[in-house]
Amino acid sequence: MFGSLLIFLNLLLLGASSDGSSFGNRDVDDSSSLSHPKADVGKLGLSSPVKTSVIHQTAAVVGIGANWGSQASHLLPPNTVVRMLRENGIQRVKLFDSDYDSLKALGKTGIEVMVGIPNDMLSHLAGSSKAAEKWVSENVTRHLNSNNVNIRYVAVGNEPFLATYNGTFLRTTYPALRNIQNALVKANLGNQVKVTVPLNADVYTSPDGLPSNGDFRADIHPYMLQIVQLLSENAAPFTINIYPFISLYIDDNFPVEYAFFDGNSTPVVDGSTSYYNMFDANHDTLAWALQKNGFQNLPIIVGEIGWPTDGDRNANLLYAQRFYQGFMAHLSGGKGTPMRPGPINAYLFSLIDEDEKSIDPGNFERHWGIFRYDGQPKYSLNLGTSNSGNLVPARNVSYLEQRWCIMKSNARPEDPQVAPSVSYACARADCTSLGYQTSCGGLDAQGNISYAFNSYYQKNNQLDEACKFNGLGTITRADPTVENCRFNIMIKPYFSGVGRISGCFEKTLAMVLGISIFLLANL
Structure with a gap:
């Protein structure tokens, strides 16, 4: 992954690629290729x-x-x-x-639900019927009875x-499946809730x-x-x-x-x-x-x-x-x-x-969603299920301020601090819209750098320190979006009833520490 990132950064700093190469980690041996x-x-x-x-x-x-x-x-x-x-x-x-x-x-709501068990839990559930029974009790029975979840x-x-997993889960998938099935039967849910393996x-x-x-x-x-x-x-x-x-x-x-x-x-x-x-x-x-x-x-x-x-x-x-x-x-x-x-x-x-x-x-x-990160539809699509015949967006979405982080106009892409700054931003945010024939593939070098800076800035809740980049970044209230290349404004983090889930304080603290280390390393 890091080799691909270095290639990506070299191309990014030169501006949009014109040779038809992809910035993706195209690996024909990956499982997705099969x-x-x-x-x-x-x-x-x-x-x-x-x-x-x-x-x-x-x-x-x-x-x-x-x-x-x-x-x-x-x-x-x-x-x-x-x-x-x-x-x-x-x-x-x-x-x-x-x-x-x-x-x-x-x-x-009546919405039919398939709950999931992550792969990293298979070994534990495969080796213990008691663990499977506990999982069913806490994650199925409780919600059926207390919250009326379908x-x-x-x-x-x-x-x-x-x-590509090289057999990591071959010997644990079936035993985990069997134990969960037995746990459902023991909970008198065998007819109501069915097991499966995606x-x-x-x-x-x-x-x-x-x-x-x-x-x-x-x-x-x-x-x-x-x-x-x-x-x-x-x-x-x-x-x-x-x-x-x-x-x-x-x-x-x-x-x-x-x-x-x-x-x-x-x-x-x-x-x-x-x-x-x-x-x-x-x-x-x-x-x-x-x-x-x-x-x-x-x-x-x-x-x-x-x-x-x-x-x-x-x-x-x-x-x-x-x-x-x-x-x-x-x-x-x-x-x-x-x-x-x-x-x-x-x-x-x-x-x-x-x-x-x-x-x-x-x-x-x-980028698999039919909706963007903020719940807004990406395109017209008739699911045959709504009165409008089109996708219905999320309502009452709360956004951060209309502010963006971009590269200073007097900064230059050849500045020796640019490459490590962009590398830092892209490794910790999302630069996947930059590349050949992608939505932001037409940006020049300065545009690419600004996109990387803004992605990191938004992901970190527009914290001022997240737009420093060794003095290369500056905050603007003028939307830098260019045609189909959208410079996003992040949605506000929300807090759940059982803990801070999205954009939480702990993440922000970790980000501040990371920036501090980065800045010290580049003094």
């Missing part, structure tokens, strides 16, 4: 340029879901997010933990079999890219059968994450049109079935893998599907809107896929941008 059964692009052929039109009319989509993550420096208050969910007609939500405040806010699923781990689509593969030849990955096949058997015995669903964007990200020859739903691609022909989009082909590769192993009736949930809006040349508002609107039309038609006709149960990824997600898979990781 998120689809690779279609034979030679057979598919390259298609015509992307059309700019999108589908605006969408019939009602029954029970659309969304992922609600929390890897952000400044979180919207849970009550604000829940109101967003309700006003946008989102009837199901998938969490990555069991945050008390989030679950309490979801109480009495918890329907427990996600045990999150993509624990990713190839898995990345690299758990199955096809040697020739045809869905009918799909099967589980050879190195994890026995582990997959254990999990699938338990799910089947308990009428629980198989949860899979499918990302057509990743296919395009890792393969320059991947046919763009095949990632979308509007029928402009050359199909993949599998016997008597033709697949016109990657989602259907990927989904049915899983369906075939289940059928080959005797589980053809196991329900499938699409745990994550989405398209990012920044951080890569293919991550933009136009493509994201086109993908989502096409997917909504696909869902509303109710046809399903060739192997699994009927309604599709899916959770969009994701609801809101998260500026503290790891960018190891790529700079796009912090």
Whole structure:
């Protein structure tokens, strides 16, 4: 990661890149690169340029879901997010933990909830049935009984079999799943709350890219059968994450049109079935893998599907809107896929941008939201669930003052203090909108530096000390936003009932200490 950061900084200080290189950590060995059964692009052929039109009319989509993550420096208050969910007609939500405040806010709303168990808890839960019973009591039973939260699923781990984990969670996922299932049964919740394991689509593969030849990955096949058997015995669903964007990200020859739903691609022909989009082909590769192993009736949930809006040349508002609107039309038609006709149960990824997600898979990781960090819609999207036919923004969002931190006009990019200052800012804030064909890819060197300074300044609640940068920074009240490159104003931190959660004093204190060390090191 740090090697990529140094390359990024060198390019940033020269201004916008013009050679087509990406600032993303493009790693074809990353697990995200295995998120689809690779279609034979030679057979598919390259298609015509992307059309700019999108589908605006969408019939009602029954029970659309969304992922609600929390890897952000400044979180919207849970009550604000829940109101967003309700006003946008989102009837199901998938969490990555069991945050008390989030679950309490979801109480009495009727929204169907999937709570999550992080991977770092799997070993503990796998080794102790008592620990599993305690977890269920504190994170499921309590909220069902006291807060009237409609918890329907427990996600045990999150993509624990990713190839890049090198088997870290292979031996603990199934035992943890079994113990949680037994704990639910012991709590008399076995029929009401179902277990599942959200898995990345690299758990199955096809040697020739045809869905009918799909099967589980050879190195994890026995582990997959254990999990699938338990799910089947308990009428629980198989949860899979499918990302057509990743296919395009890792393969320059991947046919763009095949990632979308509007029928402009050359199909993949599998016997008597033709697949016109990657989602259907990927989904049915899983369906075939289940059928080959005797589980053809196991329900499938699409745990994550989405398209990012920044951080890569293919991550933009136009493509994201086109993908989502096409997917909504696909869902509303109710046809399903060739192997699994009927309604599709899916959770969009994701609801809101998260500026503290790891960018190891790529700079796009912090830009998956259909809403910006402040709950404002990024583009027009008809979910088929609201009266307006469009996304409804968060209400009553509180922002910090209209102030920005920029590079002083008399400072020069070649100043020897610039590189370490920008390095410090980008390592601790978010510079992923800077790069080739990203939203801020057209900035000059001074603009890039100002963007980095402001990102750090806003993340640290506009503290004056966060705009020093060895005398290079200055605070302005004139918005430095340039065309599509937005210089953000951060939202105010909120305080929960059980502790300071977002933009808290402890974070600010740590930031002040960090700045002090940085300044002393550069005296």
